[in-house]
Amino acid sequence: MNKRPIYIYVQDPNALKTWLSACESKPEIIYNLESLDSKTSAKEHLLLLHETEEVNDQQVRKLAEMGWDILLFSNKPSVNQSIHFFKLGIKGYLNTFSSSERIKQAIETVQLGNVWLGQNLMNAMIQSIGDKNLGTDEWKKNLTEREIEVVSWVVKSKSNKEIGQLLDITERTVKAHLQNVFQKLNVKDRLSLVIKVQSWQA
Numbered sequence: 001m002n003k004r005p006i007y008i009y010v011q012d013p014n015a016l017k018t019w020l021s022a023c024e025s026k027p028e029i030i031y032n033l034e035s036l037d038s039k040t041s042a043k044e045h046l047l048l049l050h051e052t053e054e055v056n057d058q059q060v061r062k063l064a065e066m067g068w069d070i071l072l073f074s075n076k077p078s079v080n081q082s083i084h085f086f087k088l089g090i091k092g093y094l095n096t097f098s099s100s101e102r103i104k105q106a107i108e109t110v111q112l113g114n115v116w117l118g119q120n121l122m123n124a125m126i127q128s129i130g131d132k133n134l135g136t137d138e139w140k141k142n143l144t145e146r147e148i149e150v151v152s153w154v155v156k157s158k159s160n161k162e163i164g165q166l167l168d169i170t171e172r173t174v175k176a177h178l179q180n181v182f183q184k185l186n187v188k189d190r191l192s193l194v195i196k197v198q199s200w201q202a
Contacts, residue, residue, distance in 0.1 A: 064089025092116030
């Protein structure tokens, strides 16, 4: 994987120390977001951005439209806030004070072109979406009976371990079923799966 250079904008020195330790190569620290306007190669970089009073919606949207892949950090992450910022174009969302290992995983995920939410937040978002009635049954058409069962439990925000226990299969088998489902329904993760199933039209 050809990893892109990383830029960091953060106000908390303790968080900065952790973020730096999560980066494999030395990132460039930004002290003024306006200086990013002059960067012509936004699409070739990843921006670790601290959500503060100074970092408003307009700035986040502008940076996303410029082509920056943004990993946004919040001191008080919430489901509603994450949905709001994902709509503005961010690629990842997590706690400002997450561990170095967790941040490293998030960076790698976004570098690969995927979205990072974190398991707890993803489960909360799935639960909030899963409260709605399912769409049509058309999504079941190309799935096996077992795959349909797995999806039905994912919509209820059950973990792989819980699904395995409920269906009396191993967690590894649950993962295998999910990978098949992702491929058949052309989604990348559990959240995308739930959204697609919920909004499926005949």
